[in-house]
């Protein structure tokens with residue numbers, strides 16, 4: 469049982485209609501009872517569970533801070549499984565901060581990031597993959613990312629994992645039986661059956677792993693960097709892709725100094741797109757830093773869009789930049805297709821081994837083809853919700869599945885080579901443990917703390 473009581477602001481800071489302070493733990497009712505006055509002076513202990521109640525929230529010195537609505541959840545029927553009180557006050561920084569400060573004064577501490585959800589996990593309200601999905605729900609920027617997170621939050625990933633884990637337990641039980649009653653059980657037939665079951669498990673894991681590369685892109689977005697020489701139209705391309713005028717566009721080469729980041733939605737797949745400073749040899753100090761940064765961004769990106777100005781001649785510089793990105797997924801974009809061309813697309817195709825597209829960023833021509841090309845490059849051309857019953861979108865889950873798979877393969881090999889079954893069972897147990905890391909069944913407290921600390925405040 470968790471002893472202390474925590475509180476935090478659960479809504480984003482800023483001006484809004486309402487804002488919510490959340491309190492969870494054994495002292496929640498006490499502290500609110502001290503500060504809340506309802507019209508009929510009802511004590512908070514006499515309010516029914518799962519109700520929302522009108523009243524005024526008072527400061528220590530007895531002044532009204534705000535007119536509020538207070539939700540009452542009594543353990544174990546709450547998000548965290550503990551007593552939970554939510555104070556709904558007027559949005560805006562002052563009421564919410566005053567209410568939080570008043571609550572924190574009374575033996576109640578500020579929650580750590582993710583601590584409400586961590587408590588929900590520790591109290592068995594959610595398993596780990598569901599808790600992680602709560603975070604994904606908050607950060608989802610497209611319908612598709614939201615969909616994947618929603619399914620995981622509903623427990624679909626955990627469900628699949630638990631089915632596989634149960635199958636492994638069955639095999640382990642078989643092995644126990646062969647050890648305890650070797651004469652009755654240890655024959656070829658039972659070994660064959662075990663191999664068959666393990667093959668079956670292997671297929672399930674492989675099926676899940678197949679969804680992982682797309683799943684991660686859908687969850688995290690494709691990190692895309694737009695590069696090219698000054699004035700070729702990089703910022704214009706960003707604007708064309710975002711369909712807004714986000715980046716400053718001028719005819720002065722070197723306009724973009726700082727890297728600009730935008731989130732865009734390409735048919736449900738989020739792109740985290742960076743507009744960079746033009747790459748060229750430069751003496752300008754600020755611009756030089758920009759160029760260095762561009763090189764770093766290339767290294768950490770999933771995709772490079774290399775923009776050329778089609779109305780200019782092909783130069784040695786172009787070859788140098790191509791060399792810089794030769795190991796990256798990349799698309800060469802010949803911009804300004806509305807002007808008379810000096811670059812021949814076929815000619816360029818001979819020089820590069822990637823897709824070459826003509827666009828006019830300014831006239832918004834060829835942008836749809838570019839979007840399609842990006843999705844095809846990552847083999848997510850025609851994804852729709854039905855093809856993704858269960859999607860692995862989290863790197864942590866993917867790694868655990870891969871480890872589990874290794875041990876399953878070992879165990880299958882072991883059985884086929886007639887290794888002693890008690891040795892084989894070690895691998896099966898390992899696989900079972902690795903899968904348990906996904907649901908949080910077999911994970912150390914330290915790792916659990918680490919995972920939740922990445923959550924945002926008030927969640």
Ligand SMILES: Nc1nc2c(c(=O)[nH]1)N(C=O)[C@@H](CNc1ccc(C(=O)N[C@@H](CCC(=O)O)C(=O)O)cc1)CN2
Pocket residue numbers: 488518541544545546547554593
């Ligand atoms: N104001 C508010 N809105 C919110 C949340 C919240 O905590 N507070 N949530 C938080 O992220 C989400 C909703 N999730 C919730 C999940 C469970 C329970 C809950 O009280 N469960 C109890 C009772 C269920 C019942 O009445 O049947 C339980 O599971 O025992 C509340 C919110 C989104 N909206």
Ligand SMILES: Nc1nc2c(ncn2[C@@H]2O[C@H](COP(=O)(O)OP(=O)(O)OP(=O)(O)O)[C@@H](O)[C@H]2O)c(=O)[nH]1
Pocket residue numbers: 696697698699700701702703704705716717718719720721722723724725744745746803804805806807827828829830831
């Ligand atoms: N005709 C034509 N002009 C374009 C097109 N795209 C961009 N331009 C023009 O090219 C100039 C440079 O565009 P930017 O988008 O600022 O180029 P940039 O690559 O971001 O430049 P830096 O930030 O300086 O590196 C501007 O005058 C744009 O209007 C296009 O498709 N057609």
Ligand SMILES: [Mg+2]
Pocket residue numbers: 702703704715716717723724743744
């Ligand atoms: Mg620019």
